[in-house]
Amino acid sequence: MFSTHHTDIGLLYLITSLAFMFMGGALALVLRLELFAPGTQVIADAMTYNRIFTVHGTTLIFLFILPSASAFGNYLVPIMVRYKDMAYPKLNAIAFWMIPPAGALIWLGFADFTWYAYPTYSVISAPGPAADMWIFGLKILGVSSLLGAINFVVTILKCKHPDLPLSKMPLLAWSYLASSLIIIVAIPTFAAALLMLLTDRLGVSGFFNPAMGGDPIAYQHLFWFTFHPEVYVLVIPAIGFMYEIFPRFSRKPIFSHSSGVFAFVLLMLVGFASWAHHMYATGMSFTEKTVFMVGTLAAVPASAMHVFNFLATMWGGRIKFATPIMWAVGGIALFFSAGAGGVVNSAMPLDFITHDSYWVVGHFHLFVMGTILFGTVGFIYYMFPYITGRMYNEMWGKVHFILSFVGTVMVFFTQHLLGLYGMPRRIYDYPPFPEWVQMNIIISIGAFIIGISMAIFLGNLIYSSAKGKPADMDDPFGLGGKYYFPYQAKTPHTENGGYH
């Protein structure tokens, strides 16, 4: 348990992040139960509701998505760059062991100021000590992901085997290089903002408090300067997972390795040009809005290149539709939908219709759930035989996918519509407008379909890891032959991760 070996730490990350995924998801179900109909359903008061959605968001972003990406990064990056371990094994273990105490702070505090923690609410109005515990928890998580990112960058750039040029490095390893560089540039800004938020709360400074000469909008700039690029930190490893899944299950090489690398690097750079598109409604000038609209649109071609690469890889391949590639295909369908919705948000006049409505909730959930969770879950199924030596149950894997896909479409597409009908996000109760009520019922039913599918997932994971059929370690998915030219080895475990 206190091992410093990279696969052990990867496994710790994976188990922890999955535990938090089920916990955060359970909170979402409570929220959906409350919103099933107008009036009080299961949550007695508004403040409890506000605390639940805050912890739901914080948990799934910082305690599920980020650690689950680190899990597979730890597992595979050293193998892919042909090194014996991560560059700093002890640092790696420390970065992991910061997560449980941070998670405990967030869950024991149960703050209410949303995962943005916008001042002046968070400074003058949010009740402590929950808010302060949240700030400390996030501080620890920030340091943890910085340490992890530095470790990945050093492992890839300094410990890479000299025979392996960077241009030939697998795209999954490239995704970790790109996302880690974003973390190193972006996170310190939020770390500073958190510290200022804390001293503001203590009353010794007034950085964000207009009563003391501060500016609450400054916090929003600092926050989004970190967290818009962070969106790419979350999504890039998921795209990397898909780059692993598609060629193997299509029995074809990746259509274009170089365009994948180019798109990662492009995304990494333009990701920093769009942060204030979250803030059109804060009273920005026309020029500011234009600049950030252009910066936002500039991120689209890179994402579109990934989608093209996936489809072109599958084109003409002998595809075996096992569970992992089903999740990946579902993921790109939802990634495309999310991106199309994002273009609508970024267009200035339309943003004033969608801003802070359920449209936005639907939009970003298509990314975090539809793309990132789908890619991650597909990759969990893909890695399952290599990690446990046993096969998961294929039929239940497919049932899990179909239920999740149907549920996701029901929930998040309907939320887009609900936003167009004007329902604000983060509300505990709503007036009984007939359209709002109908759509909320559809969304809640969809959410429970996802809930059922995730219960199946949990059962499949536990049962199969203990009693599943032993996997054929040379070719667990029955793909046969040397199907993934130019990669020589058969599995990511043997011979340098299957790359040369």
Added chain:
Amino acid sequence: MKDLENGKMSGHSNWPEWVYVGVVIALLCYVGAEAWNIERIIEHVPADAEIIQVTGQQWLWTFEHEDGTKEIGELHLEKGKAYKFEVTSKDVIHSFNIHDYTVLMDAVPGRVNTVWFSPTDAGEFPIQCREYCGMIHYNMRGTLYVQDGV
């Protein structure tokens, strides 16, 4: 095979990808230009717009007309006239929203943000808060009454 020898990963043409990226960029340029143009037009406030001061506080809206009349939670306007809202807040950030007329502007303490509109239909329209502001955020609502002009 020539491509393979030249170091490419597989022997396919790159043209489809270039064409595809070109189409995507063209679409984005169209969206960007159109959005820029429309935003430029709708940000132009008519000179005769009546100014209404909107103040958000936990958890209600206060409106002050040019003649000094104050209303709380209700706003009475006339159809066909132009109104310019000067939006601010007394405590935390709120967001002033009349969804049916796409009026949306954050109420930020220490700042005055402006947004304008001109009601085209008589009737009642909900006013709501669109930025999380605490316990009663969900019920920080008001009503806009648009009356036919005299």
